[in-house]
Amino acid sequence: MSQVKIFILEDDTTLNETLVEFLEDREFLVESSYDGYDAENRLYENRYDLLILDVNVPNLDGFSLLKSIRDFGVKTPVIFLTARDNIKDIQEGFSVGAEDYIKKPFVLEELLIRIEAILKRHNKSSDILEIGKNAFFNKNIGEIVIDNKSYKLSNKESKLLELFLTTGEDILSHEFIFNEIWDYDETPSDSSLRTYIKNLRKILGKDSIESIKKRGYRYIRK
16 A cells, blocks of 8 residues: 655755654655746646645745635645745734644654644555555545556546446546536646557556447446
8 A cells, every 4th residue: 555645845955854854754655846837837747645845935825825726626735835924924824724824944753743633533544455465546646556566647647536436336437527527727638638548558558448339438346
């Protein structure tokens, strides 16, 4: 079963590296960034179990970043880690959707306690779906694990697989899929959908998703 995956946005190089090392030593999977725009792009394309965001970072501050990804539909819990400690900043941090707010300087063990509390509240295990013998899908980070080998999915592929696994429908029509995994400002296409289906079949097996002529696709549960 996959580990907890954490993303850190912190522009202080020393602190960034310290946080990564500290959390990796405790068996977390950690990715990090030093820039708000870079973080935004990565959070649109990848899924994580927890985000740790500084506020005063280059190009896009942490508050604006969280507003942006919440508007995009990212619901991942967030801890703000910042020197901005006046009451208005704290209020803004929570108002844009943070789970917690830690003022610098702080003790690393305190951060760990807060991380563990948030993960317990969100019950990470509920995000992991069994899809076969020794095969699991972590819908929160968009990852399939088969016989302890992991396969990273794109955002659309992850949404599509979650749709197959959680919907009560036997056959998913193209229209239904388009409405569920494409945003209102995106233009869906049959060719893109076929590509996502093809990529999932490469991981799950060519017979894992059946094409039903003129009707849609059916996921074959094993």
